[in-house]
Amino acid sequence: MASRIAHKTRLFLRSPRILGISQWVPVRYKSSSSSKRWTAAQASDPFVKAAKADSYRARSSYKLIELDKKYDLIRPKDEGVIVDCGSAPGGWCQVLARLAQVKRGNDSSKGLAVAVDLLPMLPIAGVQFIQGDFTDASIKRRLSEAIGDRRVKLVLSDMAPAFSGHHTTDHARSMNLCENVMAFADEFLSSGGSLVCKYFMGGDENELRAELRKRFARVLSEKPDSSRKRSSERYFVCIDKKPDIG
Numbered sequence: 697m698a699s700r701i702a703h704k705t706r707l708f709l710r711s712p713r714i715l716g717i718s719q720w721v722p723v724r725y726k727s728s729s730s731s732k733r734w735t736a737a738q739a740s741d742p743f744v745k746a747a748k749a750d751s752y753r754a755r756s757s758y759k760l761i762e763l764d765k766k767y768d769l770i771r772p773k774d775e776g777v778i779v780d781c782g783s784a785p786g787g788w789c790q791v792l793a794r795l796a797q798v799k800r801g802n803d804s805s806k807g808l809a810v811a812v813d814l815l816p817m818l819p820i821a822g823v824q825f826i827q828g829d830f831t832d833a834s835i836k837r838r839l840s841e842a843i844g845d846r847r848v849k850l851v852l853s854d855m856a857p858a859f860s861g862h863h864t865t866d867h868a869r870s871m872n873l874c875e876n877v878m879a880f881a882d883e884f885l886s887s888g889g890s891l892v893c894k895y896f897m898g899g900d901e902n903e904l905r906a907e908l909r910k911r912f913a914r915v916l917s918e919k920p921d922s923s924r925k926r927s928s929e930r931y932f933v934c935i936d937k938k939p940d941i942g
């Protein structure tokens with residue numbers, strides 16, 4: 697049943713409110729495991745096309761749009777500052793800025809987010825960008841300074857390690873990034889806040905999930921429709937940080 701569905705053309709609906717279009721637009725795409733078909737599918741990837749049409753810097757924008765639709769991560773009221781780890785080229789920051797505008801009003805971009813990446817990122821209104829290694833103590837200090845005395849109600853991590861092609865190594869690197877994000881959330885995320893953290897499956901995520909469950913009222917694993925089917929990436933969506941953590 698599942699494979700029959702996977703080989704059929706599937707339908708994805710884009711939200712007009714968020715994407716700024718006048719009606720629900722059906723986008724057709726094919727998923728297939730064969731590399732030849734994959735190349736063809738990639739060439740006509742609807743999320744790549746949509747990103748171009750919607751002026752997003754990355755197709756990954758749609759992952760955050762999907763997660764926000766399901767979990768209402770960006771709240772209508774001004775909820776302090778958002779931290780975006782692994783932000784380049786800026787697709788998620790663009791979504792944050794657009795969602796803040798839609799949900800909070802026109803002047804809401806000021807002081808919206810602090811973002812960090814190893815790579816440079818072109819400016820986005822309301823986003824303070826720090827270039828460097830998130831796991832580095834000096835970068836954490838700079839993040840702390842940028843946050844100041846504001847409350848952090850949402851930490852996002854779309855960080856992906858430099859892939860070696862060796863599955864066990866890549867999984868371990870991904871887990872290391874996640875542990876750093878969890879430690880950061882322990883220290884900086886306000887109680888009641890949320891964390892979204894990308895990980896690559898490989899076995900150790902069950903231990904990570906157990907650790908996250910000690911810290912958050914709800915921990916869910918998500919694979920957005922816009923995440924490539926053949927990728928082992930998943931997102932832990934952690935809701936409502938418990939008050940006695942950090």
Ligand SMILES: C[S@@+](CC[C@H](N)C(=O)[O-])C[C@H]1O[C@@H](n2cnc3c(N)ncnc32)[C@H](O)[C@@H]1O
Nearest residue numbers: 782784785786787788813814829830854855856
């Ligand atoms: C999938 S991309 C993020 C895409 C981004 N969410 C967007 O929508 O534009 C993953 C990013 O994680 C960054 N990254 C990986 N390890 C990092 C680290 N230790 N510190 C900071 N950034 C890191 C990479 O440089 C890369 O830009």
